[in-house]
Amino acid sequence: MALLLLLVAIAAIAWGIGQAKAVKAAQGQLQEFSRRYKPAMDIDRHVRLGEERVQKLLDQEQQLRAEIESAKQGLTRINEELELASDAAFLVEVGYYEPRYDFEDLPSYEAELQRIREKQKAMLREDGTGDNRRAAAFATQSLSFNGSATQGRAAQKKTLKLILRAFNGESDSFVARVSYRNVEAMEKRIRSAFEAINAITQKYDFCELNPRYLELRLQELQLVYEWEEAKQKEKEEQARIREQMREEEKAVREAEKAQQQADKEEAKYQELLQKAEQEVQQASEKDKAKLNAKIEELQRRIAEVEDKKRAISQAMLTKTGHVYIISNVGSFGENVYKIGMTRRLEPMDRVKELGDASVPFPFDVHAMIRTSDAPALENALHKHFDIRRLNLENQRKEFFHVSIDEIRQELDALKDRLGIESELRLTLLADAKEYRMSQAKRKHLEASWQTSN
Structure with missing residues (x-):
């Protein structure tokens, strides 16, 4: 039994020595393979690294291009705002404004303005969270804050109120200052404010102002301008009527004065005529001819005064x-x-x-x-x-x-x-x-x- 065990041990040692030699030989062959093919493997690795670096640079280039384009848009908006902010922008050559409404009376303007503002209020009352496009401003996606969807929704509501307050404040200021000299400039300013606010909020991709609400504010601007112009024209028409009334009053006063003067002249000539007629009855034949000539002259003058009085009366009663x-x-x-x-x-x-x-x-x-x-x-x-x-x-x-x-x-x-x-x-x-x-x-x-x- 012991001999058998000894033989097994000797066989195991021999097998182990053979395995060691085989392993050593394999290691030698691996080293030789590595020595021969290492340059090719290094090239592949370098190519792979190079491709990864190129892709990284391309990604960086794309990102830089996007940033440059965003910066250009921002610069354009800033330049437009600077131009609109300058006084010269309001004093440029006035262009012809084509009326959008052109109502016949002021109550029609007031009713239309009330209708537009009711539409604005309806949009402002809408909850803009949950991508509600009926609202004046709406959230484009859900937002979680501190791991809570409820807190995210509350934060969105505050943000929507903030951007609406900013846009409405700007728009109200422009509507209040609109005139014939700057109506087009004020329209551009409202659009510029809308685009500037949306450029900020859209950058974070979670909320924006509604273009329909923008159109309502622009309609309000145009209507307020036309309403103010209509009120001015009504004032001018009232001034024209007052001037016409003053002119008519002057004409009436002149006619009344002329009528009184004519009455005095007629009374004077009638008195002289009566006196001449009494004198002619008692006058001699020699004086009668002279008195008759005087009577004829007085009668002619009385007739002229009567014609004058009729003309005055006609002028007062007609459109002469x-x-x-x-x-x-x-x-x-x-x-x-x-x-x-x-x-x-x-x-x-x-x-x-x-x-x-x-x-x-x-x-x-x-x-x-x-x-x-x-x-x-x-x-x-x-x-x-x-x-x-x-x-x-x-x-x-x-x-x-x-x-x-x-x-x-x-x-x-x-x-x-x-x-x-x-x-x-x-x-x-x-x-x-x-x-x-x-x-x-x-x-x-x-x-x-x-x-x-």
Whole structure:
């Protein structure tokens, strides 16, 4: 038994020695393989490392490009805000504004403004969390805070309120300051505020302002502007009516004064006539001829006064008046005429008032047309030359850029249609005496100054 064990042990030792030699031989072969193929393995490793580095650089480049694009957009917004913030932005050449609403009366503007603001309130009352697109501002995704969805939702609500307060504050300021000079600039400012706020919130990709709410704020801006313009036009119309009423009151006072004067004249002539008729009964044949001539003269004067009184009464009861065509070359240049109307008994008083201290030179009268319906004639002329007005916004300014021949042609066309009985005589040339004398004197003074220097 012991011998058997000894033989097994010797066999195991021999096998172990063989295995050791085999392992040693394998290690030698592995070392030789490594020595021969190590450069190729290093190249693969370096290639792999290089590819990883290139991919990393490409990722960095893409990230930098995104940051550059974001920075460009931010710079553009800043430049726009700086431009809008400068006073010069509000004083640029005024462009034509096409009315969006153009209602006929102020209550219609007020009702539409109320409707738009009710829509805004409805959107503001909506809960914007949970991607509710009916809200003025909404969350685009759920947010967890401190591991709590409830706290995340509460944080989103606060953020939505914050951005709405910022946007509404900006918008309210722009709406309050809108005018004809800056309506387009204010519209751009509201859009810029909207984009700037959304650029910040969208960066974190969890909430944003609703474009529909932006449109409602822009509609409010446009409506407030048109409403203010409509109120201004109504004030101007009321001023025109008040001016017309003052003109009518002056005409009435003049007519009443003229009526009183005519009554006094008639009473005086009647008294003289009665006295002359009494004297003629007692006069000699020689004096009767002289007294009869006096009676005839008094009767003629009484008839004239009666005609004058009838004309005054007619003017007070009807629309009889004068349409005047006047110019002021020194103040407004050539081919600019004022076409107006007055119902005063002395129409030149109105022309003299227009040529007071508000203009540097007096007006020249080209026509003074008396007609039984002066407002109708004036309105017809204004309507025909409406597009030729110097001031297309204020209808009270009755100045037109036309030629005197065009006015004469239109008067001839209107004469039969409106039943104008008076003769239409127009003075073609404007005297403009003070203006022309001033021009001549100015040339003389300039020549004297150049000679002395």
